[in-house]
Amino acid sequence: MKVLAVASGGGHWEEMMLIKDGFRNAEVIYANTFEGLAEKSGVAPAYVIADCNRKTLWANVACARDIWRILRSERPDVVVSTGAAPGLIALALAKPMGARTIWIDSIANSEELSMSGRLAGRFCDLWLTQWRHLGSPGGPKYWGSVL
Secondary structure, three states, X not given: OEEEEEEOOOHHHHHHHHHHHHXXXXXXXXXXXXXXXXXXXXXXXXXXXXXXXXXXXXXXXXXXXXXXXXXXXXXXXXXXXXXXXXXXHHHHHHHHHOOEEEEEOOOOXXXXXXXXHHHHHHHOOEEEEOOHHHOOOOOOEEOOOOO
C-alpha cells in the first residue's frame, strides 16, 4: 500500500505528523508547502509543493501542477490530507486516477467545516471531522480527534 500524505505547513502539517504512525504498515510519501519541514519532522521521502489558497489563482495552478507530477510518478493507492487547499487539490486530482481519498478536517475548525473541508466531501472515500457536533449522516463522520 502506497500512501501520499499531503498537508499545508503549520497546523495542518502538525496534525499530519500526529497521525503518521497510523501509516506504519504502508509506504508513505509526504508533500507539504515548506522547504525543510519534512526533514525537520523526520519523515521522508517528501516533496515540496506550491502553497495556495482560494485567493491565489496562479498559486493554485502551480500547486495542481506539482501535485499532478507527484501523482503521476508515485501512483499512490491512498491520498490523505489534513488540509488545506493543497490537500483539497490533491484529493480532487487523485480520485479520478483511482486512488482512495481521505480528508481529515482540521481541529481548528470547531464551529463549521473549513471551506476546503466542505468541498472535500465531493472527492472523498472517507470524510472526517474532529468535532462530534460537525459529524452528520450525510456529511463528514466523527471518529475522534488527533489531539
